């Protein structure tokens with residue numbers, strides 16, 4: 001397997017909302033971590049966790065060390081799962097991505113094995129758009145217990161409205177399973193093989209929402225750096241969700257998705273990017289504790305993710 005696999009949220013020169021404070025590599029924050037989830041919070045679902053085979057994790061961390069930021073939690077899959085569940089996270093949605101053709105089956109089999117061993121982990125499938133047998137790869141992954149698809153426009157180098165994606169969208173619709181797609185433009189990296197600003201835009205995502213009204217789509221990182229544009233899409237399309245991963249903790253200077261998050265708890269969910277973080281595992285979760293409306297809080301930290309991924313109700 002080619003191990004030059006890029007990470008999920010690499011850093012780059014500032015553009016758009018990511019202005020002013022991004023010089024490579026970005027620093028670690030030595031912020032204090034809490035011992036566990038605040039027991040007064042409603043059940044917490046982390047809707048954006050990464051799990052990979054060990055060799056891929058090691059390659060992702062090498063990539064971050066060179067292009068991104070210091071990874072605070074270099075934990076492999078069993079340790080990631082144990083870390084979060086033992087600290088009181090009720091459920092994990094696990095994501096991965098194939099960066100080239102020919103490896104998705106192996107990666108999906110790995111993820112299916114993880115899910116089979118821990119019912120509190122919901123795993124999504126990966127596929128390289130346009131690779132031979134893409135539809136069959138997804139059908140097999142769903143039959144093996146994976147509960148949706150993760151795509152990454154930057155790592156996999158495609159535009160949301162690329163024709164190669166039609167069979168992925170159709171597979172999700174046919175199985176009534178959700179799609180998580182990193183379709184925001186940031187953060188882009190010179191280390192990518194393609195320019196995310198040339199591939200991605202809220203307008204291109206809107207074209208997908210319009211063409212596939214039955215597709216349930218979540219865009220991570222609140223669609224950064226077009227957070228306002230994605231906020232407008234939420235108003236117009238009932239088939240769009242967003243997650244808050246890395247954009248409500250003040251790590252990126254000038255980026256704060258908090259006002260939109262609180263305003264649209266019906267369609268926005270908490271996620272972290274754990275374990276590939278440069279700061280405390282609960283940095284962003286602590287901010288949710290400031291929400292006074294109990295219904296809003298319950299949706300943000302778990303309810304909306306349970307709706308989107310159709311997860312079982314949490315047991316208190």
Ligand SMILES: [Zn+2]
Pocket residue numbers: 008009048050245273
């Ligand atoms: Zn991620």
